[in-house]
Amino acid sequence: MTALFTFEGATLGYGKHVVLRDLSFEIREGDYLGLVGPNGSGKTTVLRAMLGINPPLSGTVRRAAGVRFGYVPQRDQLNQSYPLSVADVVRMGRAPRGLWNRGSREDRAAADRALDQVGLTALAGRRLTNLSGGEKQRMLLARALVSDPTVLVLDEPTNGMDLGATTQILTLVKDLREQRRLTVVFVSHALNEVANAVERIALVVDGRFRLGTIREILTAETLGGMYGITVDVEHIGGRHVVMPHPGGSRFDNADPRTRGGKSAIA
Amino acid sequence: MRIPEREAASRRLLERLLLFRDALMGSLIIAVTCSILGVYVVLRRIVFVGAALAQLSSAGVALALFLSGATLTQGLGRHPTELALALTLGGVLFLAFESPRSLVPRDAAIGIAYTVAGAAGILLVSKAAVGEAHDILIHGSILGITPGDIRVLLGAALPVLVLQLVFSRQVLFVSFDPETARTLGYRVRLWDLAFFGTLGLAIAASMQYAGVLLVFDYLVVPAVTALLLARTMSGAIALSVLAAVVATIAGFLLSVTYDLPTAPAIASCSGALAIIVWVIRSRWR
Numbered sequence: 001m002t003a004l005f006t007f008e009g010a011t012l013g014y015g016k017h018v019v020l021r022d023l024s025f026e027i028r029e030g031d032y033l034g035l036v037g038p039n040g041s042g043k044t045t046v047l048r049a050m051l052g053i054n055p056p057l058s059g060t061v062r063r064a065a066g067v068r069f070g071y072v073p074q075r076d077q078l079n080q081s082y083p084l085s086v087a088d089v090v091r092m093g094r095a096p097r098g099l100w101n102r103g104s105r106e107d108r109a110a111a112d113r114a115l116d117q118v119g120l121t122a123l124a125g126r127r128l129t130n131l132s133g134g135e136k137q138r139m140l141l142a143r144a145l146v147s148d149p150t151v152l153v154l155d156e157p158t159n160g161m162d163l164g165a166t167t168q169i170l171t172l173v174k175d176l177r178e179q180r181r182l183t184v185v186f187v188s189h190a191l192n193e194v195a196n197a198v199e200r201i202a203l204v205v206d207g208r209f210r211l212g213t214i215r216e217i218l219t220a221e222t223l224g225g226m227y228g229i230t231v232d233v234e235h236i237g238g239r240h241v242v243m244p245h246p247g248g249s250r251f252d253n254a255d256p257r258t259r260g261g262k263s264a265i266a
Numbered sequence: 267m268r269i270p271e272r273e274a275a276s277r278r279l280l281e282r283l284l285l286f287r288d289a290l291m292g293s294l295i296i297a298v299t300c301s302i303l304g305v306y307v308v309l310r311r312i313v314f315v316g317a318a319l320a321q322l323s324s325a326g327v328a329l330a331l332f333l334s335g336a337t338l339t340q341g342l343g344r345h346p347t348e349l350a351l352a353l354t355l356g357g358v359l360f361l362a363f364e365s366p367r368s369l370v371p372r373d374a375a376i377g378i379a380y381t382v383a384g385a386a387g388i389l390l391v392s393k394a395a396v397g398e399a400h401d402i403l404i405h406g407s408i409l410g411i412t413p414g415d416i417r418v419l420l421g422a423a424l425p426v427l428v429l430q431l432v433f434s435r436q437v438l439f440v441s442f443d444p445e446t447a448r449t450l451g452y453r454v455r456l457w458d459l460a461f462f463g464t465l466g467l468a469i470a471a472s473m474q475y476a477g478v479l480l481v482f483d484y485l486v487v488p489a490v491t492a493l494l495l496a497r498t499m500s501g502a503i504a505l506s507v508l509a510a511v512v513a514t515i516a517g518f519l520l521s522v523t524y525d526l527p528t529a530p531a532i533a534s535c536s537g538a539l540a541i542i543v544w545v546i547r548s549r550w551r
Contacts, residue, residue: 051449071449081309082442083496092439093450127497147450 001028004067004151004183005050009059012045018057019045020204025211027185032177034194035187037204043187046204047155050185070149070182074156075136080128086139087124090115093143107146114142117179118172134165141172151183152176158193170197191223195240214240282522292411293514293532295419296472299426300484301492301510303465305502308489310441315361316485318376319466321383322357323473323481326350328390330474335394347418351470353383355463362462363455406477408528415475422471426464430503437461438499480529483536484510491540494547513539 003026048054118138202211230245330346492505517532
C-alpha cells in the first residue's frame with residue numbers, strides 16, 4: 001500500500017527544544033493507527049508534524065500528493081462564546097477555494113450530507129453552548145468530513161466522555177472508515193480504548209517512540225519498558241486488556257528522555 | 267413644561283447637536299469601526315491586548331503633544347495619528363502573536379506594555395506645551411473633530427469594513443479554530459496579521475479624538491452587550507454596532523444638554539445599556 005506519510009530521521013520539537021529524536025516510520029493508505037501516550041509525551045508534536053503545522057527540526061516528513069486532511073481537534077479547545085450553530089461550524093470545514101469564495105450551494109449540500117452521516121441533522125440549528133460532549137464531538141467529525149478527506153486525524157476524541165458516548169464515537173469512526181475508505185490516525189492517552197479500535201499502535205512515552213501491530217506493542221515487556229511500570233496484558237476473545245499492577249510503578253530521578261535512547265520500531 | 271417651551275427646548279438641543287455635527291459624525295464612525303472589531307476582541311479573549319494597544323496609541327498622541335512644544339520637533343508634533351499608528355503597529359507585532367516557548371508569557375508582556383505606555387504617556391504630557399494635554403490623552407477631543415478628521419477616520423474604517431464584510435468567512439474560521447483552519451490551507455498568520463493590523467489602525471486613528479477611555483469602551487462594551495443577545499455572528503456584529511451607535515447618540519445628547527465631557531458621557535451610556543441588557547437577559551434565560 002502507498003505510504004501517505006513518511007518520517008525519515010525526523011527530529012521534532014519547538015525552537016531549540018527537542019521532543020522526539022530520529023523518528024523513522026510510515027503511515028500507509030488505509031491504516032488505522034493509534035498514537036498513544038500520556039499527556040505531554042509528544043503525541044501532539046508528532047501530529048503537528050504530520051499536519052504540516054510544525055516542520056521537523058531535522059530529517060524529513062514527506063506527505064504523499066493528494067492527501068486531504070479531515071482534522072478533529074480536541075473539543076475542549078473550542079471557544080463556546082462564539083454565537084455559532086452546529087451547521088455554521090460544520091460549513092467551516094469546506095476547504096477554501098479562492099479568496100472570494102463565500103460558500104456555495106454545493107458547500108451547504110456537503111455540510112448537510114456530513115451532518116446526516118454523523119446523525120446530527122436534527123441539531124443543525126442548535127447553539128454550541130447547548131451541545132453535550134458527544135454531540136460536540138460528532139459535530140467536529142462532521143466538519144472534518146465536509147471537505148471529503150482521505151485522512152481522518154482525531155485528537156483525543158473520547159477524552160472525558162462516558163462509556164456510552166465513547167462507544168458511539170468509536171463505532172462512528174469505524175463505520176466512516178469503512179464507508180469512505182479513510183486512513184485514520186487516532187490520538188489518545190487511553191491505551192485500552194485505542195488498542196481495541198485500531199490496527200497498529202505508535203506509543204509515545206517520555207520522548208521515546210515505538211510503532212507496531214497490536215500484538216507487537218501489547219506485551220508486558222514492551223509496555224513495561226515504555227511506561228516504566230509492571231503490567232499484565234490479556235487477549236480475551238479478540239479483545240485486548242492492559243492491566244497495570246497496583247504499586248507496580250518505579251520512580252527514579254533520571255531524566256526519562258535519556259532513559260530509552262533512540263526511538264525504536266517494532 | 268408647556269408645549270411651546272418643550273418645542274423651544276427641543277429646537278435648542280437640535281441646534282446645539284447640529285453645531286457639533288462633525289463631532290457626532292466622527293464619533294459614530296469610531297463607534298461603528300471599533301464595535302465591529304470589538305466582537306472579535308471579546309470572543310478571542312484579547313480584551314487586554316486591546317487595552318494595551320489603546321495605551322500605546324495614547325502614548326503616541328502624548329509624544330506628538332510633547333514634540334509640538336519643542337522648536338526642532340514641532341513638525342512631528344503635527345502628526346499625532348501617524349505617531350500613534352507607529353507605536354500601535356509596533357505593539358501589534360509584539361503582542362498579537364503568542365509563542366509557546368516565549369521567555370515572557372503573553373499576559374505579562376501585555377501588562378508591561380500597558381504600564382510602560384501609560385507611564386510614558388503621563389510623563390510626556392506632564393512636559394507638553396499644550397495646557398489641556400492630559401485631558402486630550404484621557405478623554406480625547408471629540409468636539410474638535412473637523413471634516414478633515416472625518417476623512418481620516420473614514421480612511422481607517424474602510425480596511426476594517428472590507429476585512430469584516432468581504433472576508434468574514436476567513437476571519438471567523440481563523441479566529442474560532444486556527445489549528446483546523448491551518449490544516450485546511452488557510453493562511454492563519456496572514457489573516458491574523460490583517461485582523462490585528464486593522465485593529466491597530468482603528469485604535470490609532472481614533473485615539474486623539476476619542477481618548478483611551480472611549481476607545482477601550484467601544485472595543486469591549488458594545489460587543490459584550492451584543493453577545494448577550496445575538497444568536498449568530500452577523501447578528502452579534504449588527505447588535506454591537508447598534509449598541510455603540512445608541513450609546514454615542516445618547517451620550518452626545520447628555521453631554522450637550524448637561525454640559526458634560528462627551529467621551530465619559532458616551533462610555534457611561536454604553537455601560538448603562540450593557541447593564542440593562544444583562545439584567546433583561548438574566549431574567550429572560
